[in-house]
Amino acid sequence: MTRPTAPPMPEDLERILRRMRLPYLRKAAPDVLATARAQRWDPAEVLRVLLNEEVTGRDSATRRMRRKTANFPTGKTLASWRPEESSIPEATQNALTTLEWVGRHENLVISGPSGTGKSHFVEGLAAVAIESDMRVAWFTLETLTQTIGKAKVDGSVARTIARICNVDLIVVDDIGMLPAGQDAAEAFYRVIDAAYERRSIAVTSNIHPSGFDTIMPKTLATATVDRLLHHAHLVITKGDSHRLAEALAGKGVMPLT
Known part of the structure; x- marks a missing residue:
């Protein structure tokens, strides 16, 4: 009918x-x-x-x-996240999912080998933030450097930094994949410094923050990490790559017929 x-x-x-x-x-x-x-x-x-x-x-x-x-990279949410397969303790996962740390303007740093779910988990948290009526900005170190670089050309760096920090959660994804030059280190520092104790920042990295001085100028790395970790939850992932495991199990592609 x-x-x-x-x-x-x-x-x-x-x-x-x-x-x-x-x-x-x-x-x-x-x-x-x-x-x-x-x-x-x-x-x-x-x-x-x-x-x-x-x-x-x-x-x-x-x-x-x-x-x-927000410009999320894949659109993944916690609906596709498998908490039992993560090396992050379940209690830590649950606590981070509440987003109470965002309300306290605390940071989140997740470091560990490639393929251990760092970006997926943070993107899931960012999606929860959106559903909780928060605003999110997602960058890689490369896109952040490009954004600040363009602002330098027209003299709008201060306005651009203010716009980036006019959200509840700023994500900088995949630090440590490539060496970061002076411009990248400066862009990263500017955002960390502007957001310090005012906004929450989530960072994923293949290397521990103590090793940032191996991929960017030491002075900037030291000042950045000092501010980033002062009010931060530091989570270390470990284990083999989930992507590689799926590939070896034949789950990375549709079977050929």
Whole structure:
């Protein structure tokens, strides 16, 4: 059976809702009004349901926009995360997932071998932050360097740093994959310094932060790590690469037929 179509709203009411920019309320109104009429709802209940439709719709749109703006690399969430296969203690995983550390402007540093789930876990945490109505900015050291480099050209470094730090969680992913020159080290330091005790930063790295001076100028590395780790949760992963394990088990591709 097909559901009967609710009668359209009067044109004058449609115009008012468009002018007031209430698209989600406007979309739900015909069905809600038809149900309210059939079930003899109290007027206050009608108003409550319609306004809730608008609020819910706006919240969903805001989260979609924030996910797009965050520029996540893969779109992975904790739904695809396998906590039992991670070397991160389950209690630590659960505590980090609450995001209470973000509310306290604390940092998170996860270091360990490639393929041990660092980026996946942090991207999952970032997705939870979006769903919790927080704002996230995702960078690699390379993209962060490019962003600050462009700002140097037009003299907008201070504004760019302020914009980057105008979120709840800043992620800098995959440090240590390649050597970082002066520009990369400076860009990283600028963001860490600006966010210090004001915003949370999550960093993933193939090397322990104490070894950052092996991939970037020592003076900048020392100052950066000093601020980064002062209020940080340091998590060390270990074990073999999950990607390599899947590849060796033949799970990295669809079987050939």
